[in-house]
Amino acid sequence: MTQRTRNFLLLAPAGAWFLLMLVVPLSVVLIFSFGERGAAGGYVPAFTFDQYANLPARWAAFRNTLVLAPVGTLSALLIAYPLAYFLAVRVSAKWKMLLLVLVIVPFWTSILIRSYAWIFLLGGRGIPALIEFIGFPAIRLINTPFSVLVGIIYGYLPLMVFPIFVSLDRLDKRLLEASSDLGAKPWRTFLQITLPLSIPGIATGCMLVFILLMGEYLIPAILGGGKVFFVGNALVDLFLQSRNWAFGSAVAVTLIVVMLATVTVYMRFMARLSANRDDVSLI
């Protein structure tokens, strides 16, 4: 058997699988987005931009996603960074791995059940009851943008901590010593050395979380109570309830395009930021 045939045989199952289950389905979505809706739902072949012209009908879902995805990403970053810093710089090697695994493990467990836990905590008998007990007026937490934000932070924090930890862990600790030996105050060392050198980790973490948030369905469905909905919720509605495949496809294509556009702009921005970083580290 030549090396060529061997490689072909090794790649054939994966290649066929990707073709049938990814390339063909995605092409169908693209084609359907230019079609029309059948009388009983489904799809009627056509070539029209009507579905795209109709996008403003789902503007609220796009608006919520484009507000809560960046806000959620930034909040997760603000909470994750100090923890990643603590794990990478302050914790002894013996505990580091264990503590890191403890952060990551929740991410691989069912996000459905973890979000469900917050119905408990934020619902009437949970934290609001506690607040009332202390003596403050009761507030409503569940089914608000706040509860969705809590769910997002809770769900995606591990994904944010990990890449930042990796970049801070790789950081040469002698740089920090050198900085303080040269008389820099701790915050100055942080701003001029630690933070710039951890930008690749921040960039990766933010991108991972942001991408996943753009397609989020479960967290708003469980903690938003139908009042706070994302594009994902609109998609479920269009495909599983109203069976409007043509319009649903147009929404899905738009989601991917918006996502790719945001990520591209973001990567450009980050590339420029880390180009500046070289200047900083040279000083």
Next chain:
Amino acid sequence: MRIYATFVYLFLYIPIGVIAVFSFNSGRNASDFAGFSVKWYGKALANPFIMDALKTSLTVALLSALFASVFGAMAAVALQGIRGPVRTAFDAVINVAVMIPGIVIGIATLIGLVTIFEQLNPLLDAIWPFASAAPRLQMGKTSLVGAHTMFLMALCIIIVRARLAGMDRSLTEASSDLYATPFGTFRQVTLPQIFPAIAAGFLLSFTFSFDDFIIAFFVAGSETTLPIYVFSSIRRGVTPEINAIGTMVLGASLFILLIAQTLLRRGSRKVK
């Protein structure tokens, strides 16, 4: 700093802990703790809908993880020695598979397969040689395994590839210098080194498939997986039964993850 970290860990684990504690609640009302009892575990395990859903989830997760890790590892090994358009195409497809939201994978698989089935079913009726009705292609376990395997295969290729990249080239060169056949080298040198990565890929795939809700929501057809069952129960209200299932699912995934973690770390130590 230490206090802050403690708070974050509490934030991460209190919700899980609350579910676990309330799963042992003897009361009917989910939010008042009436006393310790394991009766909801018994109720959950005796519920035929839950057991059916569990069986579906386990079958799908096992098959998806198996296909994904085996085909993924095969592809990763082949891709290592390839340049040119085939490599570019695979890299692109792998990136797309892991980048696009799960919900889009679900939608695309749903309308893609339904469209294909609509074309194939009349054809199948026409060529079916027996008197009985021809089998109908429809969404179900097979489409679920198909969609999960597609995504997880991309993940397994990435994991195995990372291990291959970290491997010491001189070992395979030494092996072929000593007149081992390519297959002999693969079986005796490469495979033992990448095996931990394949096993970890299998376990991660298993947990992912078992926990996946959004792809299954679109693709499962009339089948119910455990996450779909849990989701529709949550819609109807919080019950101690769901807490019991949740605790069992979390416990099982924690266990599998710890094994995967150990395998990945042992693997990397060996390679170094």
